[in-house]
Amino acid sequence: MTLSVHEVRAGYVPDADILNSLSITVEPGEIVTILGPNGSGKSTLLKTVVGQLRPRAGRVVADGRDLAGIPVHRRIRDCGVAYVPQLDNIFGPLTIRENLELGGQFVAPAARRARLEQLLEHYPNLGRKAGARADSLSGGERQMLALARALMPGPRHLLLDEPSAGLSPLMMDELFAHIRRIRDREGVSVLMVEQNAAESLEVSDRAYVLVMGRVHREGTAREILEDETVGQLYLGTGPVH
Amino acid sequence: MLEFCLHVLIMSAIFGIAAVSLNLQAGTGGLLNFGQIALFGIGAYAVAILTRAGLPWPAALPAGMAAAALGGFAIGRLGRDLAAEYWALATLAVAELVRLVALNEDWLTGGPQGIGGIVGLFPGLDGVARALATLALAALLLLGTALMARRLGQTQFGRVLRLMRENPDLATALGHDIVACKVKVLAIGGAMAGLAGGLYTLYLAFIGPDQLLPFETFLIWTMVVLGGLGNVAGAVVGAMLVTTLYAGIPFLKDAVALPSDLTGSLRVFAIGSIVLAVLMLKPQGLVPERLRRLHAQRP
Ligand SMILES: Nc1ncnc2c1ncn2[C@@H]1O[C@H](COP(=O)(O)OP(=O)(O)OP(=O)(O)O)[C@@H](O)[C@H]1O
Ligand SMILES: [Mg+2]
Numbered sequence: 001m002t003l004s005v006h007e008v009r010a011g012y013v014p015d016a017d018i019l020n021s022l023s024i025t026v027e028p029g030e031i032v033t034i035l036g037p038n039g040s041g042k043s044t045l046l047k048t049v050v051g052q053l054r055p056r057a058g059r060v061v062a063d064g065r066d067l068a069g070i071p072v073h074r075r076i077r078d079c080g081v082a083y084v085p086q087l088d089n090i091f092g093p094l095t096i097r098e099n100l101e102l103g104g105q106f107v108a109p110a111a112r113r114a115r116l117e118q119l120l121e122h123y124p125n126l127g128r129k130a131g132a133r134a135d136s137l138s139g140g141e142r143q144m145l146a147l148a149r150a151l152m153p154g155p156r157h158l159l160l161d162e163p164s165a166g167l168s169p170l171m172m173d174e175l176f177a178h179i180r181r182i183r184d185r186e187g188v189s190v191l192m193v194e195q196n197a198a199e200s201l202e203v204s205d206r207a208y209v210l211v212m213g214r215v216h217r218e219g220t221a222r223e224i225l226e227d228e229t230v231g232q233l234y235l236g237t238g239p240v241h
Numbered sequence: 242m243l244e245f246c247l248h249v250l251i252m253s254a255i256f257g258i259a260a261v262s263l264n265l266q267a268g269t270g271g272l273l274n275f276g277q278i279a280l281f282g283i284g285a286y287a288v289a290i291l292t293r294a295g296l297p298w299p300a301a302l303p304a305g306m307a308a309a310a311l312g313g314f315a316i317g318r319l320g321r322d323l324a325a326e327y328w329a330l331a332t333l334a335v336a337e338l339v340r341l342v343a344l345n346e347d348w349l350t351g352g353p354q355g356i357g358g359i360v361g362l363f364p365g366l367d368g369v370a371r372a373l374a375t376l377a378l379a380a381l382l383l384l385g386t387a388l389m390a391r392r393l394g395q396t397q398f399g400r401v402l403r404l405m406r407e408n409p410d411l412a413t414a415l416g417h418d419i420v421a422c423k424v425k426v427l428a429i430g431g432a433m434a435g436l437a438g439g440l441y442t443l444y445l446a447f448i449g450p451d452q453l454l455p456f457e458t459f460l461i462w463t464m465v466v467l468g469g470l471g472n473v474a475g476a477v478v479g480a481m482l483v484t485t486l487y488a489g490i491p492f493l494k495d496a497v498a499l500p501s502d503l504t505g506s507l508r509v510f511a512i513g514s515i516v517l518a519v520l521m522l523k524p525q526g527l528v529p530e531r532l533r534r535l536h537a538q539r540p
């Protein structure tokens with residue numbers, strides 16, 4: 001139940017690698033945060049894991065299975081890899097219920113209905129508005145909807161791209177606490193990209209810092225939180241030279 | 242005059258079916274099919290060839306639909322790895338290919354002369370009675386097609402199609418096989434377009450390669466865009482409007498004594514102007530897509 005990326009090189013145009021021999025590992029049930037400046041390749045890493053981008057070298061392995069050659073739409077179904085993209089991650093014109101259904105298309109109908117009701121109970125805010133259009137939700141509720149939808153098929157690995165982007169500090173704390181609850185309840189491992197370093201590290205087990213498509217620093221969440229260069233880069237707490 | 246009106250209504254119903262088909266592909270699924278007339282043409286020729294061989298129309302029509310569905314399937318498979326814009330160009334090329342086959346394979350298609358002398362619909366009736374019966378059949382089939390398209394839009398498949406149109410990356414990440422969806426919607430759209438083509442052949446008792454010019458695809462697109470992409474009723478309204486205009490201009494020519502070589506250009510000009518006007522005044526088309534009714538706030 002491990003998700004790992006081995007020495008991966010990937011990019012959008014020929015000869016320009018955005019990821020340079022990048023390796024990361026997410027152990028079962030772990031929450032791992034990816035930090036890094038804008039353009040360092042964080043989203044690119046997640047796109048490579050879900051298969052939207054094909055690695056030029058290296059391997060992506062989930063639960064012992066090499067994902068090369070498995071098309072994007074089979075990765076959730078066959079490999080339990082769920083992905084919540086950074087932008088446009090809900091379908092506004094549809095209702096909340098319909099959005100959730102879109103996430104569980106290939107689950108058997110009875111199981112899907114049961115799962116949907118269960119998730120609506122876990123997310124009372126969504127449950128109350130199950131018939132409303134998704135674009136009537138607030139920013140925080142939208143993230144919750146995207147998360148809940150990713151959970152529909154019962155994934156083993158959850159990839160989240162900046163789940164706290166644009167949320168108020170209060171909502172942000174709630175969201176991170178929620179991510180932790182999901183991990184505890186569902187037993188999924190979580191790989192999330194974040195800009196809000198301090199808050200996300202608070203709920204994480206481990207973290208990587210990406211710079212220019214390479215792992216610049218890695219360690220437990222505590223180590224990274226106390227790391228001076230990371231502090232300088234993200235937290236505004238490190239010593240200024 | 243009555244016969245002219247009936248003719249316009251019958252043609253509206255036939256092209257309405259073709260427009261509903263295109264609307265399903267392009268409006269709901271976001272697939273820029275610029276070869277719609279090929280699917281129409283495959284159905285039209287299949288029905289012509291089969292009725293010429295002695296098959297009665299109630300059997301030839303479904304066979305024509307099946308042939309066109311197969312054509313749609315092939316077009317969908319063909320460019321499955323192409324980006325949307327390149328696929329759109331490929332469909333245009335496929336349509337020209339189909340027309341060239343119709344033009345050159347004389348043994349099968351009658352070549353430039355096309356296939357005429359087909360035993361049409363309701364051979365036992367004459368004149369107005371026959372036109373009325375044809376209109377009833379065409380209208381019924383249009384209604385059936387439109388209801389089916391609308392129903393399809395409301396199913397999970399329809400929602401996946403719309404997600405595929407708006408956000409294909411999200412659709413695949415959620416586990417939807419968008420290539421399979423694309424092929425499926427083209428096959429369904431193909432069957433519908435084939436039905437329209439078959440009816441066209443049976444009604445006019447003729448089909449020829451000139452009916453498969455790219456301009457015809459443009460006309461069907463015009464109907465859909467005028468009516469409002471994504472809305473079934475819009476496609477029907479658009480088809481009526483364009484067909485009436487298209488058939489009405491020669492009529493106008495007689496009334497004001499225009500030279501007949503002008504009518505062709507006048508048609509294109511009139512249709513182009515109307516499209517421009519509608520798009521400027523109502524960019525969503527006359528009957529815009531309604532994804533969800535306004536009372537959607539109910540829990
Ligand atoms: N679709 C694309 N085509 C070409 N280049 C891209 C594409 N997406 C991203 N890039 C480039 O790849 C690099 C890494 O982008 P990426 O989105 O992975 O960064 P990021 O770390 O997620 O940044 P941010 O914090 O802004 O989200 C950037 O230089 C970016 O310009
Ligand atoms: Mg990013």
